[in-house]
Each structure stands twice: as structure tokens, then as C-alpha cells.
Amino acid sequence: MAAYVLQRLALAVATVLAATFLTYVLLRLVPGEPAQVILTRVFLQDQIAAVSQQDVAAIADRFGLNAPLIVQYGRWLAGAVTGDLGISIRTGRSVALELGWRLSATGLIALLATLLALLLTFAAVTLKRSFPSRAAARSFELLAVGSIALPSFFLGVALIMLFALRLDWLPVSGFESWAHVVLPVAVLALGQFGFNAILLDDTLAEALEAPHIATARAKGLDERAILFGHALPNAILPLIPYLALQFAFLIGGVVIVERLFSIPGLGAYLADALDSHDGPAFLGAIGVVALAVALANLAADLAITRLDPRIRLRRGAA
Numbered sequence: 584m585a586a587y588v589l590q591r592l593a594l595a596v597a598t599v600l601a602a603t604f605l606t607y608v609l610l611r612l613v614p615g616e617p618a619q620v621i622l623t624r625v626f627l628q629d630q631i632a633a634v635s636q637q638d639v640a641a642i643a644d645r646f647g648l649n650a651p652l653i654v655q656y657g658r659w660l661a662g663a664v665t666g667d668l669g670i671s672i673r674t675g676r677s678v679a680l681e682l683g684w685r686l687s688a689t690g691l692i693a694l695l696a697t698l699l700a701l702l703l704t705f706a707a708v709t710l711k712r713s714f715p716s717r718a719a720a721r722s723f724e725l726l727a728v729g730s731i732a733l734p735s736f737f738l739g740v741a742l743i744m745l746f747a748l749r750l751d752w753l754p755v756s757g758f759e760s761w762a763h764v765v766l767p768v769a770v771l772a773l774g775q776f777g778f779n780a781i782l783l784d785d786t787l788a789e790a791l792e793a794p795h796i797a798t799a800r801a802k803g804l805d806e807r808a809i810l811f812g813h814a815l816p817n818a819i820l821p822l823i824p825y826l827a828l829q830f831a832f833l834i835g836g837v838v839i840v841e842r843l844f845s846i847p848g849l850g851a852y853l854a855d856a857l858d859s860h861d862g863p864a865f866l867g868a869i870g871v872v873a874l875a876v877a878l879a880n881l882a883a884d885l886a887i888t889r890l891d892p893r894i895r896l897r898r899g900a901a
Contacts, residue, residue: 591884595877602873603663603866607656610862663870669863673856678867681852686834686871688758689841689848693833695764696771697826703772704779708787712810723780730777739770739843756845767844771837775829782825787818820887827883831876 650658662669668678711723746766747755757763790796791814799809838850849868856864 587888588885591881595881598877598880599870599873600660603660603870604656606866606869607659608652610866611652659866663867668867668870671856671861671864673859673861673864678863681864682849682867682871685847685849685852688846689834689837689850692764692767692771692840692846692848693830693837695768696775696833697830699768699772700775700779700829701826703776704783707776707780708783709810709815711784712787712791713807723784727777727780727784730773730775730780732777733773735770735774736839736843738773739766739840742766742769743843756843758846763844763846767837767840767846770840770843771833778829779822779825783818783822786821787814790814790818793817820890823886823890824880824883827879828876831872831879834872834875 659669666679668682670676671678671681674681707723707726711719743755743766746753753765754760754763787810791810793814796809796813799813800806804813834849837848838854840846841848841851842854849871853865853868853872855861856868
């Protein structure tokens with residue numbers, strides 16, 4: 584088992600290294616001299632001024648931009664390990680500090696949205712299975728498909744119009760209080776709900792056909808006891824990796840929602856860095872997203888190994 588954990592840790596590290604190195608290479612392929620961009624935006628503050636080749640060369644020497652690409656990446660990686668992700672070209676501030684408070688905003692919203700989506704999923708699936716009927720099945724299907732088909736931007740606008748503008752219950756934008764979290768969390772949770780519900784319902788249907796379920800029914804156990812005590816715990820296991828990836832996606836992929844609600848999160852930061860050709864900020868954000876994906880995969884894998892004795896025995900033997 585220890586060997587398996589080390590193997591998964593090595594894979595997580597390799598994932599982060601591959602993502603950041605590829606991003607570093609692609610940034611160097613973007614048209615424009617990095618030294619000139621740094622000189623113009625950081626030192627001249629985008630003011631129109633004559634820039635000599637000597638000035639550009641001095642900046643290149645100062646920041647080590649004349650070194651081979653692999654050496655430059657190695658220096659960046661050494662700094663990243665110690666928490667130094669460089670200076671943002673756009674703002675002139677530490678990328679690590681900027682990412683820190685933006686990640687806290689996005690992480691909170693992503694966590695709450697994932698938990699709310701999971702709660703809605705359990706409620707919908709267990710209600711469908713506890714009260715089986717054609718109407719319940721059709722309602723479940725309509726809600727799940729509607730959740731998948733409805734764009735997050737449209738849903739966000741609809742919730743803003745209803746709860747912020749018409750009812751005046753919640754603020755439209757910002758991130759100053761818990762009230763500002765409600766609408767973006769609701770939008771993201773409803774967007775996740777459909778996929779979660781369909782997946783859990785399918786795995787639950789398969790779990791209910793297992794031999795030990797037939798044995799439990801033969802012994803006269805109540806259907807709800809069978810559902811919650813025997814079938815649902817096994818049906819949850821395939822959902823764990825998907826939830827982990829979903830959470831990791833929310834860490835770096837909620838640009839539309841963050842823009843809509845003016846949330847200073849990681850997704851908006853990533854988009855701003857890309858728009859302004861801010862290489863250090865973009866690379867740092869990609870590194871954080873890659874790390875989130877790697878850690879989410881690792882956590883999901885270890886959780887399944889812990890919860891499923893069959894997998895634990897197989898991996899322990901390996």
C-alpha cells in the first residue's frame with residue numbers, strides 16, 4: 584500500500600511538472616520579447632518612451648532571460664517550490680500573494696458548490712428511489728437534463744434578476760460577506776447537479792441488482808433500509824473521482840461565474856493574465872490549477888482505496 588501511495592504521489596508531481604513546463608514553453612513562443620514587455624510594463628508603467636536595445640539587454644540579463652529555456656524553467660521551479668512565483672507584469676505585485684487571496688475566494692465557492700450539488704444529488708436520487716413512480720422518474724429526468732442543458736451564464740442572470748433585482752434579497756456582485764456567496768454557489772451547484780444525479784442514479788440501479796441485495800430482500804429487510812444501508816454506500820464510490828475532478832475544475836474554470844458576479848477569484852485572474860500577456864501570473868495560475876487537479880485525483884484515489892475493501896486488498900497486494 585505504501586508503494587502505491589508513493590506511486591500516486593510521483594504521478595501527481597509529474598502532472599504538475601508537465602503542465603507548468605508545457606505552459607512555460609508556450610509562453611516563450613508567444614510573439615514579443617519578454618525582456619521588452621517587462622521593461623515597458625513594470626519599469627516604464629506602459630508610458631510611451633524610447634526603449635534602447637541596451638535597456639532590453641540589461642533587463643534580459645537581470646531576469647536571466649538569456650539562459651537556455653530549461654535553465655529558465657528550472658529557476659522558476661526552484662522559486663515556486665519556496666513560494667516565489669515571480670512578479671506580475673500587469674500589477675507589479677507578487678504572483679504568490681495575488682494567487683493566495685484569489686484562491687481562497689475560488690476555493691470557498693468551489694467547496695460550497697460541490698457540497699450543495701452533492702446534497703441536491705442525494706436528495707433527488709433517494710426521493711426517486713424511495714417513492715418509485717412514473718411521475719418521479721420523469722421529474723428526475725427533467726431536472727437532471729435541465730441542469731446539464733442550462734448555461735451557467737443564463738442561470739446566473741436569471742437568479743440575479745429574481746433574488747437581487749426583483750426581491751432584493753441578495754447582492755448582485757462582490758465578495759464582502761456570506762450573502763455574496765449564495766448566488767454564485769447556487770449557479771455552480773445547479774450546474775453540477777445534473778451530471779452527479781445521472782451518475783449516482785445509474786450506479787445505484789446497478790448496486791440494487793447485486794446478489795447481496797437480493798439476499799437482503801429475501802431476509803425481509805425494508806426497501807429503505809436496503810437502499811440506505813446496502814446499496815447507496817456502494818453506489819457512492821464511482822462518484823468520488825468525478826467529484827474530485829469537478830472540484831478541481833471549479834478551482835480554475837469558473838471564469839464566467841466569477842465575471843458575472845465580480846468575484847476576485849482564480850478563474851478571473853487567469854483570464855486577466857492571458858488578456859494582458861502577463862506570463863508570470865498566467866504560469867503561476869496554471870501551476871495552482873495543475874496542483875489542484877493532481878491533489879484532487881490523489882485524494883479521490885486514496886479515498887476509494889480506503890472505503891472499498893476490495894480495492895484496498897488488491898492495491899495492498901500490489
